[in-house]
Amino acid sequence: MSGGAGDGAILITGGSGFLGALAAAKALAETEATVVLPVREPHTRESVLGPIATELAAEGRPVTDAVLARAVVVPLPPPERIAELAPEMKRLGVRDVLHCAGCLSYFNLGKLQEGNLDLTAGLLALGRAIDARRFVFLSTAYSAGFTDQLIPEALHEAYGDDPTDYTRTKREAEWLVARSGVPYVIVRPSIVIGDSRDGRYGGKPYGIYQLWTAGERYLGNGYPPVLHVVAGDQPVNFVHQDAFKDGFWAAYAKLEDGAVVHLVSRDDALPTMRDLWELWLATHGGPSEVHFFKRLDDVPDADVAAQVRMWxxxxxxxxxxxxxxxxxxxxxxxxxxAGGLALTDASLATVRIAQERFVADSPKLQAFIARYREQGATTPRFVVHPDRSLERG
Ligand SMILES: NC(=O)c1ccc[n+]([C@@H]2O[C@H](COP(=O)([O-])OP(=O)(O)OC[C@H]3O[C@@H](n4cnc5c(N)ncnc54)[C@H](OP(=O)(O)O)[C@@H]3O)[C@@H](O)[C@H]2O)c1
Structure with missing residues (x-):
């Protein structure tokens, strides 16, 4: 088949999570289809539909009873019993599976195995049992592991060291999908950040939100006189949540079977970590001196203030x-x-919108900024240290 989003019901996993809820909102907005959302305990129909309805409303879409009635929330069995959902899915007319659930607990091997591998295997068994027309797997752009080569839009025969078992389990799940016999598309987003227009963000503190949340927690009471941070001059690839929604949907609806697509922003406008730090410091005032290091290993342990070490x-x-x-x-x-998909690439200007929204939603950061302004904000002296990884070999 070339292109999904035809007739029939759509099954979406991860409806209780960030990206699955965005995919569900898009499905309800773009189609008249029944949208089936299997979720595990303790989620309820209300807890799952709340964020989806909020997203529809934020897009100016009607949130009527008729729209919400098309969302069918069902209990998700454990992975080895997911195929038992087949009779009910056939009765509901499910043809396509959008598998957006996944586990991002970088250091919990058991959860990564279950949430990325066992769950995917269970859903593929279901896909085979219902003779699914299309199975879209939500992977990650980092499933190749560390590499300085161009990362192809293809399954990874070769791969680098993995930052954590998260990328390994996502890569292995891609292979499960590819070898399943179910017609598939794999979508690999980079780091998802808030909406490009108003900065709203429905996700957990992943990616840049982890850094901002840590900034709030560890630096939100005051800076040490000297701040040591890791801030290279490589572009950091973000994709806005509106771009994710539209790009994911276009991949589902338009790509050919077996396609792998990177859902990423173009490099030219992307900010570097250094840009992101300067943006943060321009908003939050700063300590008297900021030292930028290219890599974590370059940061001199002895000089670093305790709260910065925790950060x-x-x-x-x-x-x-x-x-x-x-x-x-x-x-x-x-x-x-080129075929009409309009996406806003992430840039320093659009990341600023997301950061402003994050700050506006944080009473602690608001108070911190007010304090700095009262004191007369400092303009820090920036010290840029060279990359020492080559010396270390
Ligand atoms: N967020 C990003 O920046 C980003 C970027 C690239 C790729 N991705 C990929 O997108 C996927 C979703 O990310 P997200 O940001 O939406 O994460 P999220 O908000 O944490 O949502 C994860 C979803 O997966 C479900 N899930 C996790 N483990 C499960 C398990 N063992 N059994 C059943 N359901 C399970 C969760 O259910 P519960 O609510 O029951 O926990 C939740 O619905 C992940 O696979 C991730 O690899 C995310």
């Missing part, structure tokens, strides 16, 4: 990922764009 430890993996120059092939996304 660095908490954000270590994401800082490590952001220290690398990731090059994502983009031909499929470019083709979708």
């Amino acid at each position: 660095l430890d908490f954000t270590a993996i994401n800082n490590e990922i952001a220290s690398v120059r990731w090059k994502f092939a983009r031909a499929r996304l470019d083709a979708l764009r």
Whole structure:
């Protein structure tokens, strides 16, 4: 088949999570289809539909009883019993499966195995049992592991070291999908950030929100006189949640079977970590001196204030990922764009909108900024340290 989103009901996993809820809102807005949302306990129909309705309303879409009645929330069995849903899914007319559930607990091997591998295997068994027309798997742009090569829009035969078992389990899940016999499309987003227009963000503190949340927690009571941060000059690839929604839907509706697509922003406008720090400091005032290091290993342990050490430890993996120059092939996304898909690329200006929204939603940061302004905000002296990883070999 070329292109999904035909007639029939659509099953979407991860409806209780960030990206699954966005996909569900899009499905309700774009189609007249029944949207089936299997979720595990303790979720209820109300808890799942709340964020979906909020997203529809934010897009100016009608949130009528008739629209919400098309969402059917069902209990998700454990992975080995998911195929038992087949008779009910056939009765509901499910043809396509959009598998948006997944586990991002970087260090919990058991949860990663269950949420990324066992769950995907269970859903593929269901896909086979209902003779699914299309199975869209939501993966990650980082499933290749660390590499300085161009990352192809293809399954990874070769791969680099993994930042954590998260990327390994996502890569292995891609192979499960590809070998399942079910017609599939794989969508690999980079780091999802709030809406490009108003900054609203429905996700957990992942990606840049982990760094901002850590900033609020560890630096939100006051800066040490000298701040040591990891801030390279590589572009960091964000994709806005509105771009995710539209790009994911276009991939589902338009790509050919077996396609893999990187849902990423174009490199030219993307901010670097250094830009992101300067944006944060311009908003929050700053300490008298800020030292920028290219990599976490370059930060001199002895000089670092205790709260900054906690910040660095908490954000270590994401800082490590952001220290690398990731090059994502983009031909499929470019083709979708050429065919009419309109996406806003992430840039310093649009990330600023997301940061402003984050700050506006944080009483602690509001108070912090007010205090700094009262004191007369300092303009910090910036010290940029060279990349010492080559010296270390
Ligand atoms: N957020 C990003 O920036 C980003 C970027 C690239 C790729 N992705 C991929 O997108 C997927 C969803 O991310 P997200 O941001 O929406 O995460 P999220 O908000 O944490 O949502 C995860 C969803 O998956 C479900 N889930 C997790 N483990 C499960 C399990 N063992 N059994 C059943 N359901 C399970 C969760 O159900 P519960 O509510 O019951 O926990 C929730 O519905 C992930 O696979 C991730 O790899 C995300």
